[in-house]
Amino acid sequence: MTGANRIAGAGRLTPAKTARFTFDGKTYAALEGDTVASALIANGVHLVGRSFKYHRPRGILSAGPEEPNALIDVARDTARKQPNVRATVQEVFDGMKVESQNRWPSLAFDVGGINNAFSPFFAAGFYYKTFMWPRAAWEKVYEPFIRRAAGLGVAPTEEDPDHYANRYAYCDVLVVGAGVAGLAAALSAARAGAKVILCDEQPEAGGALHFDKGVTIDGQEGYAWAQAATAELSTMENVTVLTRTTAFGYYNHNFVGLAERVTDHLSRPDRKLPRERLWQVRAKRVILATGAIERHMVFANNDRPGIMLASAARTYLNHFGVAVGRKIGVYTANDSAYEAAFDLKRAGVSIAAIVDCRERPGEKVLSEARSLGIEVLTGHSVVDTKGYRRISSMKVVRNGGGAARSIPVDALIMSAGWTPSVHLFSQSRGKVAYDAETGRFLPGTYAQDCLSIGACNGTIGLQATIEEALAAGDLMARATGHQSGAKLELHGENAIEWTGGMAGSAEGAGADTTVKAFVDFQNDVCAKDIRLAVREGMHSIEHIKRFTTNGMATDQGKLSNIHGLAIAADMLGREIPKVGLTTFRAPYTPVTFGTLISHSRGDLFDPARKTPMHPWEEAHGAVFEDVGNWKRAWYYPRSGETMHDAVNRECRTVRDVAGIFDASTLGKIEVVGPDAAEFLNLMYTNAWDTLKPGRCRYGIMLREDGFVYDDGVVGRLAEDRFHVTTTTGGAPRVMNHMEDYLQTEFPHLKVWLTSTTEQWAVIAVQGPKAREIIAPLVEGIDMSNEAFPHMSVREGKICGVPTRLFRMSFTGEAGYEVNVPADYGQAVWEAIWAQAEPLGACAYGTETMHVLRAEKGYIIVGQDTDGTVTPFDAGVGWAVSKKKTDFVGIRGLKRPDLVKEGRKQMVGLLTKDPTEVLEEGAQIVADPNEPKPMTMLGHVTSSYWSENCGRSIALAVVAGGQAKLGQTLYIPMPDKTIAVEVSEMVFIDKEGVRLNG
Template sequence: MSFNSQSGNSKSGSNRIADAGRLTPAKSVRFTFDGEHFTGLEGDTLASALLANGVHLIGRSFKYHRPRGILSAGAEEPNALVGIERDRTRRQPNVRATVQEVYDGLKAVSQNRWPSLGLDIRSINDMLSPLLTAGFYYKTFMWPKAAWKSLYEPNIRAAAGLGEAPDEADPDRYDSRFAHCDVLIVGAGAAGLAAALAAAETGARVILCDEQAEGGGALRYESGAVIEGQPGYEWAQETAARLAAMDNVRVLTRTTAFGYYAQNFVGLVERISDHMARPVSGLPRERLWQVRARRVILATGAIERHMVFADNDRPGIMLAAAARTYLNHYGVAVGRKVGVYTAHDSAYAAAIDLKRAGIDVPVIVDLRDAPSSDLVEEARSLGIEVLAGHAVQKIGGTRRISSMTVAPKNGGSSRSIAVDALINSAGWTPSVHLFSQSRGKVRWDKENERFLPGTYVQDCVSVGACNGTDGLQETIDEALAAGERMARETGIASKAKGTKLAASGGASWTGGMIGAAPGAGADTTVKAFIDFQNDVTAKDIRQAVREGMHSIEHVKRFTTTGMATDQGKTSNLHGLAIAAETLDREIPEVGLTTFRPPYTPVTFGAIVSHARHELFDPTRRTPIHAWHEAHDAIFEDIGQWKRPWYYPRPGEDMHKAVDRECVAVRNAAGIFDASTLGKIEIVGPDAAKFLALLYTNPWAKLGVGRLRYGVMLREDGFIYDDGVVGRLAEDRFHVTTTTGGAPRVMHHMEDYLQTEFPHLDVWITSTTEQWAVIAVQGPKARDIIAPLVEGIDLSTETFPHMSVREGRICGVPTRLFRMSFTGEMGYEINVPADYGQAVWEAIFESGKPHGLTPYGTEAMHILRAEKGYIIVGQDTDGTVTPHDAGLSWAIGKNKPDFVGIRGLMRPDLIAEGRKQLVGLKTKDPKTVLEEGAQIVADPKQAIPMTMIGHVTSSYWSQNCGRSIALALVVNGSKRMGETLYVPMPDGVIEIEVTGAVFIDEKGERLNG
């Protein structure tokens, strides 16, 4: 068969080798690539199917738009990125052809080219490459300044990116699951399977995941590996099936471990239907697994490095192990005349397999001076010429390699060798990505020039190639021991006697070279690529160092090496070595770039999962929600809660409805759904001591049946939350929190109980969902609820303000709080949630003759502001102390300790010039200030003005007949009566500083 090296692609299917590989010829599928029809086999990846059809030109590079082909056979692929189109709404860009499985009807398109893959206009960038060197964009687009918005940015954005993102809503469904296990094993190669077998036989709960469609790892291409007398691949399939049949094991294929987080929390993404022509109805496309494992075993293998030489990016040039995979697993030859360039024995194994399959391998170019091994001798015995101490100097062909020029690496005459493919190997890089994500510290193995797992931070262990272990038997022994040990460490009483497996064959992972080969980059016209996807060359790395980038992190950002979708899996170590060589430093001195999740790209759909549309955030509704809907309430979202905002009557807008509700509460009574308040039960002999440590207030002398307003601080002395606390018994307290603060306050309490105060005998229980809370506020509140209450004397003498009693209302148990957030006489009626709406309806009916009016959150905000009551998070901003908020009275005068007491003692928190909460009145009573508006002392000062405060709350108050506001102002307590100013775009608003209470300053209305 012959190839046209300029067109690059042939549609002939003759690259499929008879009797090679493991796919069934009878199971054929049809697919298209850029509109052309091809045939593949079930089990093919898109990459293997295209290679079988002689297609090597797959895409164009990001920067120079150079022709690119297939480099690898796995997740490390930087070049062969395609778009997959199921239909008009189902389009996914940047899919690695080496991972995407073909199915009947698959439609794939090339990316980053125009107007076509074969003729890309932007390939002119390759000719302009001397102008587009590393960091050029930092220097070029600085001037003229005005051109950035009008010229540079629009064109850069138009040219940026690889594939085309879909512009319609994703119609697919995604799933999400949480899972726990004793041992999680990442990677189902020989090491992972052996570790899983040993761990499972102890009885431990095991999850084994692998990104491939089946287990086996390197055993998919290793032709000489034998385990327990079987070919390695067959052993792997039988072992995987055996594990899947065990009740305590879950085997997840097509599943990538993309992130390793704190406390052995690992994120997995499972591809469920991307390989199906017609997915089963209702089946999700992908599933996100969030796994908490007691122990983790990393068996992630190693990634083969490419040789760095001139024009090493041409289609038809690929990694040696990839060529073996395509041949031994898929039955596909990567070419008919295949050259080899190497500094490692792996390429010899590939050359031998190709030669035995009938492929012409004319020469192996070995950079090493005197390679010596059984593989080298076997290659020579097969008639393959070995050129030791030689280097590839030049590549012929543009859209497909057609020849290579070879010469002695130390100088000498060159020769040209015709080839239609070139496989290469510079050695192997242990995959320490997940180990690094776990916050483990890698160590430099100087002898073999590689980074290996060093200091462990979490309960995990690395085994096999990712741990630098060489030899198949050694790998399996290490994995078996790790599997059993990790299972035992979880407390599992081992049922196994210790599994033993005999193995032979397999490749060596040590040796090779890092950095550029001789002749790569010395000539400024040579493009020897380090990072294929971002078009970073060896000379780019050297230039970055010359321009002052001496940290590898700076080199990375200046050149963009390792910043593409493959995250430098094949390029990082080469770039690091070249930088170290240029700096004349040891590699560890230069540093190592940070490995961050995700390990490979993860779709937004998998991350978002169910959390979209109405499920974007869980919606919480109070037990009385149906009544609010029936009475035409307009709702607002407060956190996850749906809360009634206001209740408009026919002909009313929001302002008229809110004004009516506010007046009704002051003159008669209002009913308000306060069920969203956080509620926490604090129980135990040390409950009062615990509260005294968490709040600024004293609690020991609070009597049973009494309430107290409490302020909670952070360690730094700033207000964290507030609420009313009721003492129900000597050892029991009912704590309320702000609606938005309930989860964090609960966490705050648990954190301190477990870490700082574990000696206290206390139990904390969230009861927010258990109680419906009905607030009845106003001068007629007592008259409305009195006929419904049983077993509680409501008189002021026996049930004064800030008291709590337990009894019944409407025959239902209640915790009745005499308290107010409006400044009027009021009650907060706590009843079991299931009875919330029934009790509300009964109270509403009882209140009709008295003018009882439902009111929403907007009226609640205005009513509390009229009384100067703060809302944490609105009138505080994380930098406000109790003193600033006028709450000094809430700090126990003789308390020796509480959370935040030392923070309050800091000089800056008691110094002059702090912002303090005050009231504001506009000189024009009809002008309502904007919340967040800045306040100045002199409106005529030069811009930028000195801001001395800001408005925190601002409303129109129908009860006051004017606008009111609260604000934080520098030295506000000393500015009473002073005139200040609020500059706005349409003019300056004059304001007067007042006290924060606008109605009933003496508090007489609280007693009715």
């Protein structure tokens, strides 16, 4: 047996295909294609969870992604567990282990249920008031208790054994939603030749056709037509059909994120298949056919198990073949709930009564109800219910007063109307508009190239929806450059066209406003909580949302937002649009971390990048450090050497002979185009149109606020080509910075940017014998000082391979940076090393590079600057052009605070005790005896022992530093105070003679 509530002959599942699963340890049978929710209802299980705050018994409310109650923990084995899965969308597979959440020790008897008895003390906002006093109790009492109580499911403790995939896709037209509207639009666009992606979150296409049996399209039953249309689309080469795929985020430039559930429905998935796949789709045009979500009625105790949406009951009957009860009550504010009652009645289920809070429903539905013998109570409201683990009766009262009537039921279905699903439209930055006639928010002003069609656009009527969809598909195909195909015509008929409107009241006319009438089921927000928020002074819906937590549960207010808004508007005496609308944020439904992370976990979570010379460096004993994602040689210790010994030796060798250094990690960007010089003029502080081909220049890049963003040497290879270098850690952000300005601020410039960081291996050869080392290996380049002066670049060959050879230095010595294609990096390095080693040169690492550059007063952006330093503060004001009228940051540099006297400026520091090495980050004061809090003048940015200077050296930013040259300042440390003299930044070869070798 697969459940006593199965209706013979109903539904679309095959009785021969069964699956077994457990719920809280008890085994149940299901049919293949069941969701956990439909299988539990089939087996008579209605109590499935507990609410978050009051721990009230909760049942299945919906049949889709809007479900707030039926959140479950799903396990395939001990290592594969996932909490907070919606039972209404999780398909059953054989061997599935399901557990309820947020209860102890059991679902039937939950100790947390005592919260319900104390609910008067837990009114909205209680935590803001209660936990503020006494203040000392927060960390010791309140916070630990709240953290233990927070959350619903329990996070897995085992490592996730599954793998995930990621795919980038491009299409002409992306259609979101495969109901009638989405299918018709996809057919229209595809037949016109457009490349189409159609996605839908359900296992099969059809949308509302899953429950609406009274639909006929082109002579076929609606659901059958949907499957035939899907089959046709699936055979087209220009169409990709993705089921079990949710469009969860709509971002800039028609970029849409899709989450595909690949194997979550399989009992024994192929281990080669990913569990879920993230699709990152860039579409020329987007068609949103996301439908509408049915709203619940707000009345006392409307949360008992067995109370659900009318469309959900209809889905369980017509698609899954399951009756949600045997004696069902109906409470509605519009015509659509009648169809659910009619379908249930025809299936042999008793309908106790249809309670309609309207005085005048549509005559068609009233006539049909009379013919089926269903009692209809118009102008009445359900004001309360009874039952614990399941509803047992509903209390009905005539609007305006009168005697109450108790009607026994074992299920109650309800409908307060339909809310267009405008979530993705809103995420696209589109502005919704309020339709006062129907009481709905509809797509208004579009911000991107998309169209909303069907129910999400407020369209009522099957034929109207089809015609709108066909026109949209054809329009979007033509907009992407395709000719219209043969005109597609579809004709649809519906048994009952809704005439009562799509909207309904937030509360029944007879509702008691003092009892628990739930608006947000998961967070236990009642109508009275919304009213309390208004009385407490919350007049914006955003404030009300945060005060009450309405709409902040995992369903993101899909059912509750409009109700909360309507109740607040009523309390404030304002029209609904005046109260505002909460923000719809991505994701539309929860997305697993695995899907978002994909392969980026374990060793791939933060991939280590290695230069082409890494194997050689490793073989020669290099100790590595992490710089961004890169593994960089830190120093090369010889036998018996400490790190300091090795660095001191390397520093002496570079200045006395030469050293070779792996600089491949420097960011490299190719800037090409007729407007390349003009573009760089705008991106950097100094001028580039005056730079001759074959020459280099040091450049400073600013943020808009005038502070240093990055620096590097730029070489001009030709009139229209520049080779730009950046800091190692700054390469990605500088590329993004440039691309952002090129696309948004300077789109008129003909410039192309290409990241070439990994294309070039860079070998820096520095020291007095640098030219002697590389000259024998170089072909086609005159290496003389006259022909190849400092700050030049030439193209030729080295060791027979192409090279871009830069004459530049970050040590103050004669230096060259050899750029060769990365594949040849190690071979060229080894050839250079073969020349260098006999001369007594060494390989040196990043620590030595830091010391050498500090000896020359060269700054490192990100170490000596902290985002609040201008070029003038850093001592490189000479790199700011006085002639240029515009560049990024020029207005920021003119701000009064950035030009006033007394700003922190970069200076050198010499300790009074030459052997004392300062700590980087140490604070600097003028008077060591000043009472606390002391006035901090600045801090140490770089500090080293300099073997070449025979003493310690440091760089620092000091308030009014240039005016304090020669003065003594102090650095208070925990055990002593260190006296320092403020000096110039250059500590060695101040005249720059050594640059020429």
